[in-house]
Amino acid sequence: MKEKLLNNLSLKILSAVCAIIIWIIIVNVYDPSTSVTVSGVEVQLVNTESLTEKEYAYDVVDGSKISVYISGPRSIVTDIKAKDIVATADLSNVTVFSDYVDIDVKVVKDGVSASSIEIAPKTTAIRLKIENRVTKTFNIDTELVGTPADGYVIGGQQISPSSVKVTGTSSVVDSISSVKVLYDVSGATMNISDAAPIKIYDSQGTEIVDDRIELSKTAVDIKVSVLMTKTVPVTYKTKA
Incomplete structure (x- = not known):
């Protein structure tokens, strides 16, 4: 019995090797290995608070x-x-002296x-x-655009808060030249009470848009006085 087992052992090993080879051939024929390069993968930054908490x-x-x-x-x-x-970069161990993150x-x-x-x-x-x-704290300027309806003029405007x-x-905060509120009064015929978004601009007058900029207020309450005008005839007398 022992001799039969030993005699068949080499045959069994050979059979197992053949089975593995056949399996590899089948896998490579029907599902071969391949490679691709995928572009445009966005890297997500995690633990960003570790930097912001350190100012x-x-x-x-x-x-x-x-x-x-x-x-x-x-x-x-x-x-x-x-x-x-999923591509991530962990900022938890980043310091001001290290500018590369794996x-x-x-x-x-x-x-x-x-x-x-x-x-x-x-x-x-x-x-x-x-x-x-x-x-930094900036004063907010008000700029009215457009003109009210015929027969009306702007009497004045007020915003709150004013800064x-x-x-x-x-670098971004230092590049800010002005902070403004733009409000369109085109066709206005009555007093205005509304909310208007705050916008920031550089020295070239280009709006600065940056998701990492934080404003203590993103909008102001604006009130605009719209006055009615009237044309009256002017008469005069001359003295002889």
Whole structure:
């Protein structure tokens, strides 16, 4: 009995090896390995509060969108889109002296991380510009545009509050030249009481739009007095 088992052992090993080879051939024929590069993957910044709590602000200089290399079974790889790739950069250990943060990538489909694939970012780190976070107070100017209806004139205007605190990176806050409220009075025939958004401008008169800028107020209450005019004849007498 023992001899029969030993005699069949080599045959069994050979059969197992053949089975593995056949399985590999089948997999590679029907689901071969392939690779793709997916572009336009947005990098999500996590733990950003670790910087803001230390009164630092940041700009992403490079690496906000990256390309990712993926390899694995064709049935899995060809079905992966940019929206399925989760790319993150953890800012929890960043200091003002370190401006590069490693990027971590993974594929998540239907809430499950994909396996049996290799994935690597072609850009391995994002580059940050870290600055002090500052706050300045600016007076708010009012600019009325348009003209009221015929027979009416603007008597005056008032806004509340008259100033606003702006918080952001020192370079952006220092570039602010004016803070304004623009309000259109075209065709007005009665007094106006409304809310108007606050806008900030640089020295060239270009509006500064930056999601990381914080305003203590985003709008003001504006009141505009609209007065009716009347044309009356003027008569005069001359003395002989």
